[in-house]
Amino acid sequence: MDYVIVGAGPAGVTAAETLRQIDPDGSVVLVGAEADPPYGRMAIPYYLIGKIEADGTYLRKSDNFYESKGIKYVQGVAKSVSPDTGKLVLSDGAEIPYDKLLVATGSHPIRPPVDGLDLAGVHHCWTLEDARAIVRLIGDGKDVVLMGAGFIGCIIMEALAVSGANLTVVEAEDRMVPRMMNQTAGNMISDWCRDKGVNVMTSARVTSVTEGGGKLSVAVDNGQTIAADLVVVATGVKSNAGFLDGSGVETEIGIKVDNHLKTSVDNIYAAGDVAQGPDFSTGGWDVHAIQPTAVEHGRIAALNMAGKDAAYKGSLNMNVLDTLGLISCSFGLWQGTEGGDSVERIDEKKSRYTILNFEGDRLVGALTLGRTDHIGVLRGLIQSNVRLGVWKDRLMADPNRLAEAYIGATRVI
Amino acid sequence: MVKALYMSISDCTGCQQCEMACSYEHEGVFNPAKSRIKVFNFPEEGRNVPYSCTQCADAWCMQACPVDAIYINTKTGAKEVSDALCVGCKVCTIACPFGTINYNHATGKVIKCDLCGGDPKCVEICPTPALTYIDAEQTGMAKMRLWAKKTDAGQAAQS
Incomplete structure (x- = not known):
C-alpha cells in the first residue's frame, strides 16, 4: 500500500x-x-x-x-x-x-486588503522563515505594530514585548482574542496588557502603511498614525x-x-x-x-x-494563551448555551476570572483567566460527558472546586 | 513488572506530607503549591483524596506536545518532561483530561509526576497505606483507564 x-x-x-x-x-x-x-x-x-x-x-x-x-x-x-x-x-x-x-x-495567513503591506518591514509571523526575518528587526526600543489580537497575534505579542519593543496592537473587533474570550475576559486581558505598557487599540483597523525616512507609518481608522520599524500582520x-x-x-x-x-x-x-x-x-x-x-x-x-474502522467523536474547541504572564484558557461552548446555567466569578484585582457553562448537570464550556492548576480537568469534565449530580450545585456555589468536581463526579479514584 | 502509584481514598488522613516530600524532592523547597501530588479535601463526604498522574497509556500530554519534550522512562513507564526541550506552551496542560500536568510559573515549564525515577518520595513518607507503589495490575487503574476511554475522541480507534 x-x-x-x-x-x-x-x-x-x-x-x-x-x-x-x-x-x-x-x-x-x-x-x-x-x-x-x-x-x-x-x-x-x-x-x-x-x-x-x-x-x-x-x-x-x-x-x-x-x-x-x-x-x-x-x-x-x-x-x-x-x-x-x-x-x-x-x-x-x-x-x-x-x-x-x-x-x-x-x-x-491572510493578507488583508490594506495598502502598503507589501513594504519591507511588514511580515507575517507564520513560518520559521518569517520568524528569522522578524528576529532581525526586533530589539530594545524598536517600534512595532501588531495587526490583529487574535490567538496568533497574542502569542507573538508576548515575544515582541519581551524583546523590549514599543508595542501597539490594533484589533478590529471590540476586544482582544474575540474568538476565544468573551467581553469580560477580553477586556481583562486588554487591561493587563495596557498595564504592562502595550498600546492596545480595539475596534480599530489599519487603513494604510507607508514608508518615509527609514520608518514605516501606520495609519489607523481611529485617526492615529503610528511610526514603526516592524509591522506584524496576524489577521487570520x-x-x-x-x-x-x-x-x-x-x-x-x-x-x-x-x-x-x-x-x-x-x-x-x-x-x-x-x-x-x-x-x-x-x-x-x-x-x-x-x-x-x-x-x-x-x-x-x-x-x-490503513483499513481500520476508527470513528471520530469530534474535537473539543479549546485553547491556552499566555499574554505577558496572564494565562487564559477556553474550552467547548464557552459562550454558553440557550437555557443552560452559568456561574461566573471575577476578581479584577488579581486578574482572575472563571465562567462555567452547563447544560442540565453536564459541563459544556468554560473560560478561565489567571489559573493553571489542574486546568485539564475542564477538558475531562466536558469531553467525558459526565453527569455532575451534586457537583453541579457545588460548582455553582464555588466554581473553583473544579478538580474536586472531576474527582468526585467521575469517581476516577 | 511495571509498578504504579496507587492512591487509596480510604486510608488518606489529609496530612499532606506527600506534597511536602514531592516539592522538596523536585523543587528543593517545602511548598505544597509546587507538589506534583495534591491532596483534595471533600468536607461533605469527610474524605481526603490524594491525586496525581497515573502515567496513563493514552499519554495525552505526550501526544499533544509540539516539541517532543515528553517521553517515556523505559525503566518506570513514567511519562517525563524534558526541561531542556519544554518551551512552556502549556498545550499539554489543557490536553490532559485529568489535570495532572501543570505549569510552573517559576521555571516557565510544565511539571508532572515522574515517579521519582522508581522510588516515589510521596510513598516513602506516607504514614498510612494511602500511597503505595505496587504492581500496576493490582492498582485498580482500570477505572482510570475507563474514564480515559470515555474522554477519548477516537474511542473506536482504541479497539
Whole structure:
C-alpha cells in the first residue's frame, strides 16, 4: 500500500508515524512544503525570544528520525491531485502515486486588503522563515505594530514585548482574542496588557502603511498614525486547499470530511487545520486549529487509511494563551448555551476570572483567566460527558472546586 | 513488572506530607503549591483524596506536545518532561483530561509526576497505606483507564 501524506505539521507527522506502526509493509511518503525539517508553529514565539534555537521547534528531535522510521521525506509544494490516476503532483512537476492520500496542508495567513503591506518591514509571523526575518528587526526600543489580537497575534505579542519593543496592537473587533474570550475576559486581558505598557487599540483597523525616512507609518481608522520599524500582520488564516481545485474534493471553511476523516473523494483523507472535522460540542463540523486536534486527526485518519474502522467523536474547541504572564484558557461552548446555567466569578484585582457553562448537570464550556492548576480537568469534565449530580450545585456555589468536581463526579479514584 | 502509584481514598488522613516530600524532592523547597501530588479535601463526604498522574497509556500530554519534550522512562513507564526541550506552551496542560500536568510559573515549564525515577518520595513518607507503589495490575487503574476511554475522541480507534 502506498501512503502519501502532504503536509508535515503535527497532523502529517503523527499520521506518518501511525501508518508506519500499523502497516509495517506499506510505503509512507511525507511531503513538506518548507525548507526546514517538520516543526511546530506553536514553538515559534519561543524561538523569537531566544528561549530555543530553530531545532527546538522541530516536531521530532533525532537527526534521522524519518529515515530511521522508514518514512520517505520529500520537500515540495503540492500543485494538484488527480484522483483518477491516483497521483499527487508537485509544483516542480514531480508526480507521486498514492493508494491513500492524506491532506494535512494546514493554513496560511491572510493578507488583508490594506495598502502598503507589501513594504519591507511588514511580515507575517507564520513560518520559521518569517520568524528569522522578524528576529532581525526586533530589539530594545524598536517600534512595532501588531495587526490583529487574535490567538496568533497574542502569542507573538508576548515575544515582541519581551524583546523590549514599543508595542501597539490594533484589533478590529471590540476586544482582544474575540474568538476565544468573551467581553469580560477580553477586556481583562486588554487591561493587563495596557498595564504592562502595550498600546492596545480595539475596534480599530489599519487603513494604510507607508514608508518615509527609514520608518514605516501606520495609519489607523481611529485617526492615529503610528511610526514603526516592524509591522506584524496576524489577521487570520485560510486553509491550504486551493491545490485540490478540480479534484472533486469538497471544501467549505476547510476540507469537508466525514467522521472517519475521509473527504468526498475515495482514498483521500484530510487532517489538522485544513480539515473541517466533527465538533464534539455542537455535533456540527468545524476547523479547530489546535495541536491536540491535529494530532488526533492525524492518528485517526491514518487508522482509517490503513483499513481500520476508527470513528471520530469530534474535537473539543479549546485553547491556552499566555499574554505577558496572564494565562487564559477556553474550552467547548464557552459562550454558553440557550437555557443552560452559568456561574461566573471575577476578581479584577488579581486578574482572575472563571465562567462555567452547563447544560442540565453536564459541563459544556468554560473560560478561565489567571489559573493553571489542574486546568485539564475542564477538558475531562466536558469531553467525558459526565453527569455532575451534586457537583453541579457545588460548582455553582464555588466554581473553583473544579478538580474536586472531576474527582468526585467521575469517581476516577 | 511495571509498578504504579496507587492512591487509596480510604486510608488518606489529609496530612499532606506527600506534597511536602514531592516539592522538596523536585523543587528543593517545602511548598505544597509546587507538589506534583495534591491532596483534595471533600468536607461533605469527610474524605481526603490524594491525586496525581497515573502515567496513563493514552499519554495525552505526550501526544499533544509540539516539541517532543515528553517521553517515556523505559525503566518506570513514567511519562517525563524534558526541561531542556519544554518551551512552556502549556498545550499539554489543557490536553490532559485529568489535570495532572501543570505549569510552573517559576521555571516557565510544565511539571508532572515522574515517579521519582522508581522510588516515589510521596510513598516513602506516607504514614498510612494511602500511597503505595505496587504492581500496576493490582492498582485498580482500570477505572482510570475507563474514564480515559470515555474522554477519548477516537474511542473506536482504541479497539
